[in-house]
Amino acid sequence: MATLGIKDIAALAKVSPATVSRVFSSPDLVSEKTLHKVKKVVDELGYRPNRMGANLRTRKSGNIVAIIPDITKPVNAGIIRAIEKGAQNAGYSILLGDTQGVEKMERHYADMVTHGQADGILLFGSRLPFKVNCDQPLRQQLPPLVNGNEGIDSDEIVKVAVDNVAAAKAAVNYLVSMGHRRIAAITGPKNIPSSNKRVRGYYEALEDAGIERDDRLLVVGRYDVKSGVDCAEKLLQINERPTAVFCFNDDMAIGAMQHFQQQGLKIPDDISVMGFDDINYAEYVSPSLSTVHQPLQEIGEACINLLLKQLRGEEVPAGSRYLPYTLMIRNSTGVVPKQK
Amino acid sequence: MATLGIKDIAALAKVSPATVSRVFSSPDLVSEKTLHKVKKVVDELGYRPNRMGANLRTRKSGNIVAIIPDITKPVNAGIIRAIEKGAQNAGYSILLGDTQGVEKMERHYADMVTHGQADGILLFGSRLPFKVNCDQPLRQQLPPLVNGNEGIDSDEIVKVAVDNVAAAKAAVNYLVSMGHRRIAAITGPKNIPSSNKRVRGYYEALEDAGIERDDRLLVVGRYDVKSGVDCAEKLLQINERPTAVFCFNDDMAIGAMQHFQQQGLKIPDDISVMGFDDINYAEYVSPSLSTVHQPLQEIGEACINLLLKQLRGEEVPAGSRYLPYTLMIRNSTGVVPKQK
DNA sequence: TTGTACGCGTTATCAA
DNA sequence: TTGATAACGCGTACAA
Numbered sequence: 001m002a003t004l005g006i007k008d009i010a011a012l013a014k015v016s017p018a019t020v021s022r023v024f025s026s027p028d029l030v031s032e033k034t035l036h037k038v039k040k041v042v043d044e045l046g047y048r049p050n051r052m053g054a055n056l057r058t059r060k061s062g063n064i065v066a067i068i069p070d071i072t073k074p075v076n077a078g079i080i081r082a083i084e085k086g087a088q089n090a091g092y093s094i095l096l097g098d099t100q101g102v103e104k105m106e107r108h109y110a111d112m113v114t115h116g117q118a119d120g121i122l123l124f125g126s127r128l129p130f131k132v133n134c135d136q137p138l139r140q141q142l143p144p145l146v147n148g149n150e151g152i153d154s155d156e157i158v159k160v161a162v163d164n165v166a167a168a169k170a171a172v173n174y175l176v177s178m179g180h181r182r183i184a185a186i187t188g189p190k191n192i193p194s195s196n197k198r199v200r201g202y203y204e205a206l207e208d209a210g211i212e213r214d215d216r217l218l219v220v221g222r223y224d225v226k227s228g229v230d231c232a233e234k235l236l237q238i239n240e241r242p243t244a245v246f247c248f249n250d251d252m253a254i255g256a257m258q259h260f261q262q263q264g265l266k267i268p269d270d271i272s273v274m275g276f277d278d279i280n281y282a283e284y285v286s287p288s289l290s291t292v293h294q295p296l297q298e299i300g301e302a303c304i305n306l307l308l309k310q311l312r313g314e315e316v317p318a319g320s321r322y323l324p325y326t327l328m329i330r331n332s333t334g335v336v337p338k339q340k
Numbered sequence: 341m342a343t344l345g346i347k348d349i350a351a352l353a354k355v356s357p358a359t360v361s362r363v364f365s366s367p368d369l370v371s372e373k374t375l376h377k378v379k380k381v382v383d384e385l386g387y388r389p390n391r392m393g394a395n396l397r398t399r400k401s402g403n404i405v406a407i408i409p410d411i412t413k414p415v416n417a418g419i420i421r422a423i424e425k426g427a428q429n430a431g432y433s434i435l436l437g438d439t440q441g442v443e444k445m446e447r448h449y450a451d452m453v454t455h456g457q458a459d460g461i462l463l464f465g466s467r468l469p470f471k472v473n474c475d476q477p478l479r480q481q482l483p484p485l486v487n488g489n490e491g492i493d494s495d496e497i498v499k500v501a502v503d504n505v506a507a508a509k510a511a512v513n514y515l516v517s518m519g520h521r522r523i524a525a526i527t528g529p530k531n532i533p534s535s536n537k538r539v540r541g542y543y544e545a546l547e548d549a550g551i552e553r554d555d556r557l558l559v560v561g562r563y564d565v566k567s568g569v570d571c572a573e574k575l576l577q578i579n580e581r582p583t584a585v586f587c588f589n590d591d592m593a594i595g596a597m598q599h600f601q602q603q604g605l606k607i608p609d610d611i612s613v614m615g616f617d618d619i620n621y622a623e624y625v626s627p628s629l630s631t632v633h634q635p636l637q638e639i640g641e642a643c644i645n646l647l648l649k650q651l652r653g654e655e656v657p658a659g660s661r662y663l664p665y666t667l668m669i670r671n672s673t674g675v676v677p678k679q680k
Numbered sequence: 681t682t683g684t685a686c687g688c689g690t691t692a693t694c695a696a
Numbered sequence: 697t698t699g700a701t702a703a704c705g706c707g708t709a710c711a712a
Contacts, residue, residue, distance in 0.1 A: 003399075005705055016683045021707060031681060050456040052396045053705030056688050059343075061392060062457075063435075071421055072620075077412040084411075084438050088448070093457070095403075096436040098424050108428070116390040116689090117402075117433070225624060254624045261626070280412075284565060284594045286601070286626035345689050356699045361691060371697060393689030396704050456705090 004047055013041040024049050064307060065095040065118040067109050069125050073223075074279040075249070075296065076124060079148060082300025083122060090308050092119075099125060113143040120144035120307045126151040126192045139318060144310035146303045153193040156318045158310075160302045162325040164194050167292050168201025168246070169208075170327055171274050175244045176209045179336035180272065184217040184242035186231040186252050198248050198276070217242055221252045228255025236263060243271060243336045250275035250282050250291055257285065257332060268334030278328050287331035298323050344387055353381040364389050404647060405435040405458040407449050409465050413563075414619040415589075415636065416464060419488060422640025423462060430648050432459075439465060453483040460484035460647050466491040466532045479658060484650035486643045493533040496658045498650075500642045502665040504534050507632050508541025508586070509548075510667055511614050515584045516549045519676035520612065524557040524582035526571040526592050538588050538616070557582055561592045568595025576603060583611060583676045590615035590622050590631055597625065597672060608674030618668050627671035638663050 010017040015034055022030050023038045030038075041047075055061050064087055068076050084094045095118055097109030106129035112118040123129075123145060132141055138156040150161040175183050185202045188195030199218070206213060216238050221227040228247060232255065235242055247253035253275030257267055265271050267287055275282060275291035282289040302321055309316050350357040355374055362370050363378045370378075381387070395401050404427055408416050424434045435458055437449030446469035452458040461483060463469075472481055478496040490501040515523050525542045528535030539558070546553060556578050561567040568587060572595065575582055587593035593615030597607055605611050607627055615622060615631035622629040642661055649656050 003705090006707095007705085017706080018684080018708080019682060022682090025707075029681075034682080048451070048454045050705055052392060052401065052456045053688090054707070056392045056396050056690085056705080057707045059688070066436075071411070071424075072414065072417040074412065074414075077417050080436070081411055081438055081440075084436055085440075088445070093452070094436045096406075096420070096424055096434045098421055100421075100425075105428070111388070112433070114388045116392045225620065254621065258624050258626075280565065281594065281621045281625070284598050285621070285624065286598075343689090346691095347689085357689090358691080358700080359698060361689095362698090365691075369697070374698080390689050393704090394691065396689080396706090397691040399704070 003050075004045060006049065006053075009038065009041055009045065009047050012045070013038045021049075025054075059116070061117055061119055062092055063095050063112075063118040064092050064120050064122060064304075065097050065109050065112050066122045067097040067099060067106055067125050067129065069099055069101050071096065071098045073251075074281075075149075075277050075294065078296030079124070079300040079303070082297040083304045086301055086304035086308070090304075092308070092311075101125075103127070103129070120146075120311050122146055122148060122303055122307060124148045124151060126194075128152055128154075128157075144307055146307045146310075148299060148303045150194045150197065150320065151192070158306050158316055158318055159320040160299055160306065161194065161320060161322065162292075162294050162299075163320075163322040164197035165201040165204070167276070167325040168198035168248075169205045170201075170325070171246055171276070171292050172202050172205035173208070174327055174329070175246065175272060175274060175333065176205065176211070178244070178272065178334065180244040181209075181211050181336070182214075182217065182240060182242040182244070183211070184219070184235050184245045186219055186221045186228060186235075186245060186247040186256060188221060188223050188248045190220055195248055202246065221248070223249050223251060225251045225255040228252030228257075229259045230255075232256035232259035236260075241271075244274065244333070245271065246274045246276075248276050250277045250279045250289060253289055253291065253332070254281075254285055257287075257289070267332050270337055272333040272336075274333055278326075282328070283330065290330045290333040291328050293326040293328050295323050295325075343390070344385060345393075346389065349378065349381055349385065349387050352385070353378045361389075365394075399456070401457055401459055402432055403435050403452075403458040404432050404460050404462060404644075405437050405449050405452050406462045407437040407439060407446055407465050407469065409439055409441050411436065411438045413591075414621075415489075415617050415634065418636030419464070419640040419643070422637040423644045426641055426644035426648070430644075432648070432651075441465075443467065443469070460486075460651050462486055462488060462643055462647060464488045464491060466534075468492055468494075468497075484647055486647045486650075488639060488643045490534040490537065490660065491532070498646050498656055498658055499660040500639055500646065501534065501660060501662065502632075502634050502639075503660075503662040504537035505541040505544070506662075507616070507665040508538035508588075509545045510541075510665070511586055511616070511632050512542050512545035513548070514667055514669070515586065515612060515614060515673065516545065516551070518584075518612065518674065520584040521549075521551050521676070522554075522557065522580060522582040522584070523551070524559070524575050524585045526559055526561045526568060526575075526585060526587040526596060528561060528563050528588045530560055535588055542586065561588070563589050563591060565591045565595040568592030568597075569599045570595075572596035572599035576600075581611075584614065584673070585611065586614045586616075588616050590617045590619045590629060593629055593631065593672070594621070594625055597627075597629070607672050610677055612673040612676075614673055618666075622668070623670065630670045630673040631668050633666040633668045635663050635665075 618633035
């Protein structure tokens with residue numbers, strides 16, 4: 001079928017191409033009569049307007065590219081889902097940019113904006129995939145962009161996340177309230193701002209409780225289950241073993257729990273484990289995992305709404321928007337074991 | 341910056357727009373000298389070709405839309421990831437279509453092809469989001485399309501999946517080999533072909549073992565953790581309680597395990613639980629979950645490759661491509677408990 | 681309310 | 697190897 005275009009319809013309906021266009025984009029401007037006339041022809045031939053023509057003309061692609069380090073992480077998947085819904089409601093589609101942490105791919109997807117394939121960027125990575133000119137204010141060099149989960153360390157960017165400092169502090173405060181004083185942390189990779197903020201919260205809580213830092217109790221993980229196992233192993237080698245471990249995400253907490261249990265420790269009787277994220281499965285591991293809940297849907301919605309605002313040309317001030325976290329206390333945490 | 345186009349570059353480099361175009365799309369046809377000359381201007385001005393113009397002209401969007409019921413399911417996320425990688429290598433981008441099972445959204449995303457926003461469809465839903473004309477062969481009415489995970493029940497479609505009948509049969513055979521004869525199944529929703537095939541495998545295995553069917557042992561779930569809990573509850577109400585439960589996905593298996601344990605049953609001493617999918621967390625629940633491994637990456641790769649073939653215009657015969665499953669035997673299954 | 685005419689940025693065709 | 701020119705399918709001033 002030789003693709004039929006707006007002017008074929010126009011000819012058959014005996015109107016001008018402009019009128020056919022109006023039937024689709026602003027039907028209010030067309031009289032009832034011609035509206036029906038055109039629609040009839042459209043239905044008969046099964047004509048569908050070609051968006052590329054329109055996009056070229058309007059200089060909008062109708063796409064938003066979501067740059068995500070790893071779509072298989074439940075946290076990211078949950079956020080993406082909300083984002084897509086919001087995008088669709090506004091007539092936008094989501095181009096998926098799972099970068100697997102590779103900078104080259106981040107660049108590739110970011111370039112879609114400069115190539116006109118996308119109108120804005122939702123960025124969940126931890127670096128800015130642009131060449132930035134330091135002489136100019138950053139904001140002016142960027143396309144419409146929102147950074148989720150505080151990946152980027154800059155004040156000139158629109159960001160959405162939970163308050164990672166406060167959330168981590170609350171988690172550790174809770175452990176302190178259960179009597180723990182040897183509290184370890186399994187962190188994310190070193191250069192990730194969100195992880196660094198959680199470290200800060202961890203330290204602040206310790207300080208508030210008058211607990212001295214012990215560097216051996218802070219071990220660096222990679223946010224996956226396996227590294228939770230590895231880090232747990234390291235922690236057990238310390239002479240004065242921790243009585244509680246705060247993991248910076250649930251995956252590592254699950255790995256840590258498994259290792260502790262394999263070593264014969266009872267959770268939470270011998271050691272408490274706390275996670276971060278509250279993924280679906282946190283409730284269903286044994287024992288069920290105490291963790292910090294992140295409102296994924298709300299985060300996603302906030303991200304897409306802030307981006308849509310920018311795409312509409314509204315001013316959106318830079319800086320972080322904080323959404324409320326919730327401490328989920330389940331069965332992997334308890335009071336500090338009695339001293340032997 | 342008033343967007344600069346190919347002819348601005350052409351003017352500044354003192355060549356024709358056509359030559360500039362060739363520099364990007366077929367540099368071989370351009371002499372070294374003019375190549376450098378053009379590239380220099382391009383670099384100086386930071387010109388990036390606008391894909392929409394090209395797309396309009398070539399009548400290709402360079403996009404593939406992936407229609408997925410639920411991106412937050414680890415199985416889907418794993419497949420998507422592989423798909424995107426393959427797409428990117430071939431110069432395509434993935435438009436994400438998380439439909440949340442809503443037919444209207446499936447249609448919306450399917451329409452992107454007719455609107456020229458996408459060139460092909462990867463479909464993981466369980467129905468065809470098109471109006472089909474029964475008078476004509478189905479295949480001719482469809483755009484380039486691959487159906488993953490045997491969602492659709494038609495021979496005229498290109499499909500990729502594990503052999504669900506054989507996989508389910510193997511799982512049940514294994515349970516039989518451990519001495520179980522009261523083997524329950526927690527299935528997926530009734531109208532999903534992949535679930536129905538697993539039911540068939542379940543029945544075939546029972547038959548081969550000379551075990552009579554007991555309809556009370558087949559309960560219908562919804563593929564989420566909660567429904568695993570619900571179904572497990574139902575199974576415990578049966579007088580002659582099953583000694584093994586084969587769940588059609590890991591989420592339901594995790595829910596079922598939790599319920600059994602809360603009821604004081606030991607797994608696998610009192611009851612064996614088997615899952616399907618082998619999601620990341622299967623290994624880390626307690627006890628670790630025996631399950632049927634699906635090769636997500638391979639499935640994703642096969643899907644995208646078969647679609648790319650179609651997009652290149654090659655003939656791709658309809659029908660299912662089966663990829664190998666693997667029985668993962670962990671600690672949630674064991675020998676049948678002794679009769680009291 | 682409708683039609684005319686042009687342009688969005690690129691590629692394809694042909695001729696030079 | 698390069699250039700001139702005509703599409704691709706649509707939106708939108710502007711005029712009618």
